[in-house]
Structures are given as C-alpha cells and as structure tokens.
Amino acid sequence: MKAFLRTTPAVRSHITRTNHLRLISRPAAASVHTAPELKDKSLFKEQSYINGQWVNAKSGKTFEVHDPATGKLIGTMPEMNKDDVDLAIKAAADAFPSFKKTTGRQRSKMLRKWYDLIIENSEDIAKLITWENGKPLNDAKGEVSYAASFYEWFSEEAPRLYGDTIPATVPGNRVYTVKEPVGVCGLITPWNFPAAMITRKIGPALAAGCTVVAKSPGETPYTAAALTELGHRAGIPPGVINIVTSLENTAEVGGAITASDTVKKVSFTGSTGVGKLLMKQSADTLKKLSFELGGNAPFIVFDDADLDIAVAGAVASKFRSSGQTCVCANRIYVQSGIYDAFAKAFTEKVNQFKVGPGFQEGVTHGPLIHDRAVSKVQAHVDDAVQHGAKVLAGGQKLSDLGANFFAPTVIRDMTKGMKISSEETFGPVAALFPFNTEAEVVSLANDAEVGLAGYFFSKDTQRCYRVAEALQFGMVGINTGIISDPAAPFGGVKHSGFGREGSKYGIDEYVTVKTVTLGGIGDLQGS
Ligand SMILES: NC(=O)c1ccc[n+]([C@@H]2O[C@H](COP(=O)([O-])OP(=O)(O)OC[C@H]3O[C@@H](n4cnc5c(N)ncnc54)[C@H](O)[C@@H]3O)[C@@H](O)[C@H]2O)c1
Numbered sequence: 247m248k249a250f251l252r253t254t255p256a257v258r259s260h261i262t263r264t265n266h267l268r269l270i271s272r273p274a275a276a277s278v279h280t281a282p283e284l285k286d287k288s289l290f291k292e293q294s295y296i297n298g299q300w301v302n303a304k305s306g307k308t309f310e311v312h313d314p315a316t317g318k319l320i321g322t323m324p325e326m327n328k329d330d331v332d333l334a335i336k337a338a339a340d341a342f343p344s345f346k347k348t349t350g351r352q353r354s355k356m357l358r359k360w361y362d363l364i365i366e367n368s369e370d371i372a373k374l375i376t377w378e379n380g381k382p383l384n385d386a387k388g389e390v391s392y393a394a395s396f397y398e399w400f401s402e403e404a405p406r407l408y409g410d411t412i413p414a415t416v417p418g419n420r421v422y423t424v425k426e427p428v429g430v431c432g433l434i435t436p437w438n439f440p441a442a443m444i445t446r447k448i449g450p451a452l453a454a455g456c457t458v459v460a461k462s463p464g465e466t467p468y469t470a471a472a473l474t475e476l477g478h479r480a481g482i483p484p485g486v487i488n489i490v491t492s493l494e495n496t497a498e499v500g501g502a503i504t505a506s507d508t509v510k511k512v513s514f515t516g517s518t519g520v521g522k523l524l525m526k527q528s529a530d531t532l533k534k535l536s537f538e539l540g541g542n543a544p545f546i547v548f549d550d551a552d553l554d555i556a557v558a559g560a561v562a563s564k565f566r567s568s569g570q571t572c573v574c575a576n577r578i579y580v581q582s583g584i585y586d587a588f589a590k591a592f593t594e595k596v597n598q599f600k601v602g603p604g605f606q607e608g609v610t611h612g613p614l615i616h617d618r619a620v621s622k623v624q625a626h627v628d629d630a631v632q633h634g635a636k637v638l639a640g641g642q643k644l645s646d647l648g649a650n651f652f653a654p655t656v657i658r659d660m661t662k663g664m665k666i667s668s669e670e671t672f673g674p675v676a677a678l679f680p681f682n683t684e685a686e687v688v689s690l691a692n693d694a695e696v697g698l699a700g701y702f703f704s705k706d707t708q709r710c711y712r713v714a715e716a717l718q719f720g721m722v723g724i725n726t727g728i729i730s731d732p733a734a735p736f737g738g739v740k741h742s743g744f745g746r747e748g749s750k751y752g753i754d755e756y757v758t759v760k761t762v763t764l765g766g767i768g769d770l771q772g773s
C-alpha cells in the first residue's frame with residue numbers, strides 16, 4: 247500500500263479504476279510492503295513508457311512484482327501485449343528520422359546529462375535494485391555506477407563515429423564509408439543486473455542515433471522505469487526510448503518485437519534457450535542481432551598461483567550477486583598440488599559471508615531471485631553429493647531467512663559427469679574439480695557448449711600467454727575474478743552468443759556501414 251501512496255495522483259486514479267478489485271481482494275500479508283524510503287519518491291513508477299508518456303497496458307491488465315527477500319508485494323506493472331508493443335515500435339519509428347539527424351555531439355550531451363542524473367540519484371536507484379532484485383545495498387550501489395558508466399562511456403563515443411576513406415582499386419574512383427544508425431532497436435534484458443544490462447544496450451544505441459523499444463525484465467521492472475524517468479528529465483526526445491513491461495505475456499511481446507519489419511535490430515541478454523528462440527523468430531525479417539547468452543565459466547587455479555589472490559578471485563567471481571551472473575565461475579578446477587590448501591582457505595572465506603535481506607547492515611549476500619532458482623541450485627548440489635562429492639560449506643536452503651535464500655556452498659571432489667560440469671548453476675555453489683596437467687584442464691575447460699568467460703591463476707608468464715590463447719571463451723581473466731569494465735568488450739563465443747557490448751566496439755552493433763563510391767573524377771585539365 248505504501249508504494250501505492252507514493253505514486254502520483256494521476257497514476258493512483260488509474261490504478262484505482264483498473265485494479266480496485268485486485269487491491270481490495272489481496273490477502274493482507276501480500277499487501278504489506280517493506281518499502282525503502284526514496285529521497286525522490288517520483289522515481290518509483292508503476293507504468294510503462296511510450297512516446298514520452300507514462301502509460302498503462304491498453305488492456306488495463308497488470309502483473310505483480312515481489313521482493314525476493316520477503317516475498318512481499320512491491321507493486322504492479324502493466325502486462326503489455328502485441329498491441330502495446332506495436333504502439334511503442336511506431337513511436338520509435340516516428341522519432342527515428344529526426345533523432346538520426348542529431349549530431350554525435352548533441353547525443354553525447356543527452357547521454358552525459360542522463361549519466362549525471364543517475365549519479366545524483368544513485369542511492370534511490372540502488373534501493374530499487376535491492377528491493378526488487380535482492381542484492382545487498384552495497385552491491386546495488388556498485389551496479390548503479392557500473393550502469394551509469396555505460397552512458398558516460400558512450401557519451402564519449404557518440405561524437406567519434408568515424409567512417410573510413412578507402413583507396414579505390416578502380417582508377418578515378420573515390421570511396422568512403424559512413425556509419426549510420428541501424429534504426430529502431432528491440433532490447434531485451436534480464437533481472438540479474440536490472441540497471442546495467444539495459445544501460446549497456448541503450449547507451450550505444452542512442453550514441454549511434456537509434457531509437458529503442460526495450461522490454462524490461464518482469465521480475466525487476468522498477469529500476470528500468472526509474473532510469474527512464476531520469477532519461478525523460480535529461481531531455482531524451484519522445485519516442486527515442488520506449489519501455490514495455492510484461493511477465494506472462496513475455497513470449498508474445500518478444501514475438502511482436504522480432505516479427506516487426508520496422509525493428510531492424512534485436513539485442514538480447516539472457517539464457518541460451520531464449521536467445522535461440524529469438525534468433526529463429528528474427529529470421530523472417532533478417533534483423534541485425536547481438537546476443538549475450540549463458541555461460542559456464544571455468545576458473546582454473548594452477549599449482550604456481552598465488553593462493554591468496556586465487557582465493558580472493560574465486561570469492562569475487564563465484565559469489566558476485568550470489569552466483570547469479572553470466573560470468574560467475576561455475577567449474578572451479580584446482581591443480582592437485584594446491585587443491586587441499588585452496589579448498590581450506592576458500593571455505594574459510596565463504597564461512598565469513600553474512601546472508602540476509604539486502605537492506606540489512608553487514609549482509610554480504612542476499613536471496614536468489616525466485617524459488618525456481620533455489621530449486622535448480624538444490625538439484626545441482628544433490629546431484630553432486632549423490633555422485634560422491636563432499637560438501638565443505640552450506641549445501642542447503644536457509645528457509646529461516648525466507649523461501650529464496652540458499653547457503654553459500656562449497657563442494658569438493660567434483661567429477662566430470664556431474665550436472666555442474668555441463669550446466670550453469672546460476673547460484674551460490676562453488677564446485678571444486680581436481681586436475682593434474684595444463685593440457686588436461688584446458689581440454690576440460692573447453693569441453694563446453696558455451697564460451698562466455700574463463701579465468702585462470704598462475705605466476706608463470708609463458709603459461710599465461712599459452713593458456714589465454716588456448717581457452718575458447720570470449721573473455722579471459724588472468725589472476726583476477728572480475729573482468730567487467732565499460733572499456734572492455736563484453737561477449738561470448740559458441741552458444742554464449744555473438745556481438746560485443748561496452749568498449750569501442752559496442753557502438754558497431756547499432757550501425758550499418760554505408761559505402762559511397764564517387765566515380766570518374768577525371769584528371770585536372772592541363773595536368
Ligand atoms: N551473456 C550475458 O551478458 C548475460 C548476462 C546476464 C544473464 N545472462 C544469462 O541469462 C540467464 C539468466 O537470466 P534469465 O533466467 O532471466 O534468462 P531468460 O532468458 O529467461 O530471460 C532473459 C530476458 O528475456 C525475457 N524473455 C524470456 N523469454 C522470452 C521470449 N520468449 N521472448 C522475449 N523475451 C523473453 C525475460 O523476460 C527476460 O527479460 C543465464 O543463462 C545467464 O547466463 C547472460
């Protein structure tokens with residue numbers, strides 16, 4: 247109810263009109279909020295955003311969003327369908343002709359203003375992230391600066407969208423290229439980084455001069471809405487950013503985006519399965535695509551590694567967002583000479599974690615996003631134990647804290663046939679596999695359908711080059727467990743998808759290269 251009271255009068259009147267039955271019929275427990283206090287209450291929006299206006303679904307339907315830490319209701323969002331998506335696509339298409347004519351410098355200023363507003367409001371945005379995603383407030387603050395950094399970065403790229411001057415093969419011809427915005431872009435992002443995944447797409451799209459229809463994640467739509475409100479305040483013109491929301495209708499919304507011939511590009515971050523579906527759906531309209539899909543990252547510790555650095559790297563890589571990032575270590579391979587020492591030191595660190603609701607002081611790790619995630623984690627642990635692995639820490643749900651909490655877990659004596667060796671857990675389970683030789687572990691690491699991130703730890707410089715070259719992954723971390731950086735290209739190979747986000751390459755995903763050939767310029771008279 248508190249969230250309801252924080253909405254604007256216009257929104258309240260609409261919700262009252264369309265939802266009064268649901269509001270009054272909700273069970274008492276479900277309507278009790280543990281709402282964080284926002285400095286700017288108008289950042290909490292329970293509507294979608296089309297053509298510069300906050301709107302409801304045309305059908306009037308809504309879906310509920312729940313706090314993963316408490317299970318309590320946060321609020322509702324419009325349950326949009328194809329009709330709403332078509333309106334958003336039309337708004338983006340109508341805005342495109344004038345937005346594409348803005349200069350890179352003008353777009354740079356808009357993105358910079360948006361960046362500044364996010365930084366000014368970072369505490370509120372972080373609270374929204376913690377509320378709907380569950381991650382501890384400090385991590386949420388980190389995500390806000392990471393998310394904002396993509397607007398800063400692409401505000402700097404926008405004025406530097408250079409083409410080439412090309413020496414022609416044909417005498418008398420002159421050839422040059424121009425990078426043009428691809429057009430209306432459909433962006434689909436997951437819940438694990440409610441802010442950063444969407445800014446990593448909107449930043450380069452706008453920098454290139456594209457307009458967008460973004461579908462925010464059904465589990466975590468409020469962060470995207472708050473960012474959009476700040477974009478509105480930054481003066482992004484109507485129709486340039488459109489945010490559609492859905493939960494149950496997500497497949498229909500994805501179908502409408504991919505089927506549209508007006509949408510020229512789809513950028514998706516999420517699971518490999520959904521990525522493949524969207525690629526099939528996009529075939530008829532031959533869209534430009536970039537897909538950041540699932541991972542199953544190997545994390546290799548060689549005997550010659552610095553033990554403390556390797557342990558710190560494993561803690562950071564494995565347990566970031568309670569294991570719910572696509573680049574989290576999933577298979578931790580430790581060489582036999584250092585295996586026992588690593589297992590002991592690593593387990594000691596994991597035992598120091600404090601699990602709890604993300605707003606609670608001192609909490610280092612929050613809940614998982616929902617009960618399906620908890621069930622998958624439990625299934626992976628049970629499978630490993632049934633096949634002979636030994637639990638060193640955790641291994642079970644923390645039901646006393648709430649339905650979505652799972653104890654940070656360390657398991658040793660993992661072997662190749664176990665589920666974790668071939669499936670991404672996406673949760674707080676560190677599985678330690680022993681190995682003996684460099685060739686053996688490189689082969690194990692590469693024996694995966696996916697290839698997003700891989701990590702290894704060694705003090706041997708020659709080995710560092712050798713193994714980095716041999717690993718079949720889009721990103722390799724050497725002696726570090728954190729590789730995310732707006733300046734560094736982010737993306738995978740194999741079934742982890744294609745395309746790169748962030749970095750100097752990120753903007754290329756949103757442009758087409760036009761070649762201009764001027765023929766027969768002739769010779770100067772008299773020369
Ligand atoms: N490579 C990366 O950069 C990256 C980043 C984050 C997450 N991921 C991957 O995402 C997965 C976890 O996220 P998830 O479980 O929410 O993934 P998911 O694929 O189920 O969902 C991702 C997004 O796609 C939407 N979606 C689902 N079905 C859709 C459909 N038919 N049409 C259109 N949209 C649809 C969801 O609503 C959500 O917004 C993991 O596999 C993880 O590795 C990858």
Ligand SMILES: O=CCCC(=O)O
Nearest residue numbers: 438570571572573730
């Ligand atoms: O979960 C995927 C993205 C995480 C990151 O950008 O570091």
